[in-house]
Amino acid sequence: MFSRFFIARPIFTWVIAMFIMGFGAFAIFQLPVEQYPNIAPPKVSISATYPGASAETLENTVTQVIEQNLTGIDNLRYIQSQSSSSGQASITLTFEPGTDPDIAQVQTQNKVSQSLSALPTIVQELGVPVQKAGSSSALIVGFYSKDGSMGRNDISDFLSSNLEEPLSRVDGVGQIQTYGSEHAMRIWLNPISMNNYNITTLDVIQAINEQNVQLATGEIGGAPNLEEQQLNATITAQSLLTSVEEFEEILLTVNPDGSQVKLGDISRIEIGTESYNVIGRWNRQEASGISIELSPTANALTTIQAVKDRVAELDSIIPDNLEVIYPIDASPFIKTSIYNVVITLGLAIILVVLVIFVFLQTVRATLVPAIAIPIVLLGAFAALYIFGYSINILTLFALVLAIGMLVDDAIVVTENVERKLEEDSDLQPKEAARQAMKEISGALLGTTVVIWAVFLPMTFFEGSVGVIYRQFSVTISAAMGISLLVALTLSPTLCGIILQSGKAVKDKGFFGYFNRGFDKMKRGHARTMDKFLENKIVFPLIFLIAIILTTLLFFRIPTSFLPDEDQGRMFTLINGPPSTTLNQTLEKVKQVEDFYLDNTDGAVEGLFAAAGFSFSGSGQNVGISFIKMKDWDERGDNQSVFDISNKAQGALSSVKDAMIIPIVPPPVSALGNSSGFEFQLVDLAGLGNEALAQAQNQFLGMANQSPLLTQVRFNGLADSPQYDLDIDNVKARALGVPIASINQTLSAALGGTYVNDFLENGRVKRVYVQ
Incomplete structure (x- = not known):
């Protein structure tokens, strides 16, 4: 018999139990801690910028070009894209659950690289980043000036230049967005002055490109050289400009009389910012911040703490007048939720031990199932480590639910051994344990298999629901499996060591009062059941009514994926x-x-x-x-x-x-x-944007009339007003005006044109003409 082997070898049995506990204790410190398991499917985002472009232009020249190349990517479920009138394009690729996000990002990057040559030049120059994406901000690192000496543009520049890159390298960080942008050299052209000096936008851009350039001019005495060569030195001829004054001195034209026209004569030049599209505030003060989304496989608590630690490490470069704040921080709620479940788990353990003591009524008998509890719980954590799961609300809830069941096996073993000892006072505890296990081993195995039959099928659920139930069911099943192992090995061994022969006195004091009351309740229950069984109609009728009421309540109780909570x-x-x-x-x-x-x-x-x-x-x-x-x-x-x-x-x-x-x-x-x-409304028939917008408005109107729905809204940006500018190409040709010059002038005048770069505090930043 299986249990007989372990009863005869208590030291070996204890070694197995200690191994389970040690492995479980090790696993607790290795397991990630999070609110919920990784439910969402992996996502990869592509972003592009086309300054001055309308949403339609962006859609036709950037978004569609990239989308058409996103074919053949493994496990791709669907693609969502958005083109806005601010010149920002965003494409999000959603993959099947379980897809490696790193592989998905690499494959997407390769496809985007194939599209770059077909994109407008300015889009290529500004870059098309591909990043692993989350769905919402887990943390916002905000800054504001305590004395008001730094405006939002200066704060944004500091964040973009000094914090964005270090924080993006923190393990677990996915997508980062700064509410603002870096400094840029802004050249605001004066059309009247340009007309007076007969200077075009193309002349300005050409002059900047010629005079704001980093040249590699070689060296003197470079190898191979003559034997008599006595000097080796690098030659520097021209470098990137660094100040407003240097840009003002850029030469545009030289007149026959020797007079000069410089960039400062026809423009206002300042160090501004790349984008003026976002204004950040904190409690009515100018501010800026960095929004951090987690990568698909990141652990929220670990990543958020790592970001905060990195900010603390960078404290030496943060100006004294800047105050760091965390307007959005998901970690306190996660910690509180986990803490509350752990407290519930602890209370459940205490209550279970007290109930066991009240019914078994001896300390020795109570010790057997009480010792089994930590072994089984630690073993469950070891199982989570083996399966690659985490400590989260679902796995902890499974353990809370399992506590009441996992001690049943040990209680059955203890009660049966006690019964044997009470029936035969000459019987030794070890022999009583052997006889008891011979009777109940099959029953213990049968009850565990039934529990497995209930919970294990949940592991085959698919999608996000499958992720939730899989970890829940595996945790319970693993705990019950370890409980069965302990009941067949350690519990009878402990009974053979701890329990004593003979019958314990249980008819005095509190236990006597409890037993008499409990016996009275049992007799009353027996009489009630006799009456029900005598009447063959009443009991089935009550049972039928209970089933009907349960069914009605099941269909009337509101359902949801997960309940909403106050996350602070x-x-x-x-x-x-x-x-x-x-x-x-x-x-x-x-x-x-x-x-x-x-x-x-x-x-x-x-x-x-x-x-x-x-x-x-x-x-x-x-x-x-x-x-x-x-x-x-x-x-x-x-x-x-x-x-x-x-x-x-x-x-x-x-x-x-x-x-x-x-x-x-x-x-x-x-x-x-x-x-x-x-709800995604898709134009499968290709009727166009106008028809889609009409259907959208009709759908929103109907949805807002439903009493079952609230806060129904369009999850996007409405079409913005636009002016159509029609260029007369024939007349332009007749006047000798190049079409390219018209396009460049319009782009620079109304949208701003990125020309090249300049240096500020040793960092390369952009030059814009507008």
């Missing part, structure tokens, strides 16, 4: 009419700030806002506010994120010329930025 943060989207300017959007952002900072009874700790940016894309008519709530213990009644969101919905709905939508983040941030679901 929320968002608010600001959408204005398509023709809204950035300054007008900023005024709406300030109204949102006023509400959250002044009308929430101190529930809000801070608010980071970005005018010109939103989850749906970038544009002058959109904005977003990231609201950081105070700690849960510091908030009073009716101050949860749900209460604040409802209050904001009512208060901000009256803001004119803007749709303001408070959003509570979803329980699994990797699946999106808000709760609910997304």
